[in-house]
Amino acid sequence: MxxxxxxxxxxxEIAKDRLKILLISDRVNCSPExxxxxxxxxxxVISKYMKIDTKSMEIQxxxxxxxxxxxxxxxxxxxxxxxxLHHDVL
Amino acid sequence: MSEVIVVTSGKGGVGKTTxxxxxxxxxxxxxxKVILIDTDIGLRNLDVVMGLxxxxxxxxxxxxxxxxxxxxxxxxxxxxxxLFLLPSAQTRDKTAVNPAQMVKMISHLKDQxxxxxxxxxxxxxxxxxxxxxxxxRALVVTTPEVxxxxxxxxxxxxxxxxEIHRLDLIINRIRYDMIRRGDMMSSEDVVDILSLPLxxxxxxxxxxxxxxxxxxxxxxxxxxxxRAYQNICNRLLGRDVPFLNxxxxxxxxxxxxxxxxxx
Numbered sequence: 225m226x227x228x229x230x231x232x233x234x235x236x237e238i239a240k241d242r243l244k245i246l247l248i249s250d251r252v253n254c255s256p257e258x259x260x261x262x263x264x265x266x267x268x269v270i271s272k273y274m275k276i277d278t279k280s281m282e283i284q285x286x287x288x289x290x291x292x293x294x295x296x297x298x299x300x301x302x303x304x305x306x307x308x309l310h311h312d313v314l
Numbered sequence: 315m316s317e318v319i320v321v322t323s324g325k326g327g328v329g330k331t332t333x334x335x336x337x338x339x340x341x342x343x344x345x346x347k348v349i350l351i352d353t354d355i356g357l358r359n360l361d362v363v364m365g366l367x368x369x370x371x372x373x374x375x376x377x378x379x380x381x382x383x384x385x386x387x388x389x390x391x392x393x394x395x396x397l398f399l400l401p402s403a404q405t406r407d408k409t410a411v412n413p414a415q416m417v418k419m420i421s422h423l424k425d426q427x428x429x430x431x432x433x434x435x436x437x438x439x440x441x442x443x444x445x446x447x448x449x450x451r452a453l454v455v456t457t458p459e460v461x462x463x464x465x466x467x468x469x470x471x472x473x474x475x476x477e478i479h480r481l482d483l484i485i486n487r488i489r490y491d492m493i494r495r496g497d498m499m500s501s502e503d504v505v506d507i508l509s510l511p512l513x514x515x516x517x518x519x520x521x522x523x524x525x526x527x528x529x530x531x532x533x534x535x536x537x538x539x540x541r542a543y544q545n546i547c548n549r550l551l552g553r554d555v556p557f558l559n560x561x562x563x564x565x566x567x568x569x570x571x572x573x574x575x576x577x
Contacts, residue, residue, distance in 0.1 A: 234496030239460050
């Protein structure tokens with residue numbers, strides 16, 4: 225009962241979340257699976273130098289600048305939470 | 315100074331033709347000289363929405379192929395003397411016209427009209443390419459639904475790739491009762507996803523169906539959708555008009571019955 229009240233996502237939120245993921249792959253013509261692979265590889269490389277939170281890291285393809293203002297290019301934005309900067313590996 | 319506007323959406327049935335008819339009528343009512351061009355060859359509809367289906371003699375394809383002069387194909391609206399329609403052909407298909415021919419025809423019309431509004435067909439094939447070929451700016455119509463927004467995003471990418479950078483968003487068929495329940499994306503959600511400047515919010519209004527039944531545009535009348543279209547026209551003319559507070563537009567009885575319908 226309480227689970228039902230507190231955990232149910234509204235269909236509006238579901239639509240918004242689905243669209244955000246869908247449009248990323250539409251815009252670059254790259255599948256969510258490929259995004260997952262890119263994410264995995266980035267995490268692997270960064271982990272060599274610092275301790276990061278791979279579970280909550282996010283990568284996204286965005287368009288830099290607002291639309292309608294001329295030329296802009298898609299950019300890959302990664303948000304990688306660092307857990308420990310002094311992760312000495314070298 | 316003439317402006318060529320294409321009304322497009324990608325997905326079908328979101329309200330391109332209704333938007334074209336109402337925006338065109340609204341601009342004509344404000345004294346502008348306007349021509350509406352139906353570019354949906356094979357599936358023409360703008361004529362019936364405008365209530366002008368009985369006056370068609372020649373069409374877009376006849377003009378392009380040189381079967382008639384452009385003046386012979388243009389129909390004058392029955393309500394506004396500065397509003398005109400160039401209907402599409404019903405018995406041909408989209409390959410009957412190419413983008414270069416559209417650009418040439420539009421350049422002939424430019425010195426005669428203040429606004430040239432093109433009703434784009436659904437899809438991204440040649441009909442779309444024809445419609446956008448001569449356009450200076452675009453009105454992208456969508457509804458707060460996943461499929462319509464996805465298609466709008468694709469269309470926005472194609473418009474930008476075709477060097478059309480003045481894009482404005484119209485969100486159609488908004489249901490405020492559903493947004494309140496958390497069952498429909500709000501206009502903020504849609505703008506956030508598509509990141510286009512917003513030029514119109516049109517509520518889901520049964521008067522649109524009634525107006526289409528009668529072949530009468532509803533811009534400027536007292537209905538909610540009519541007021542919304544009127545505001546879009548004002549914004550196209552560069553006037554700063556606040557968006558309708560559509561929450562208030564929902565009648566008392568709709569609210570009361572809404573309470574009882576909530577399980």
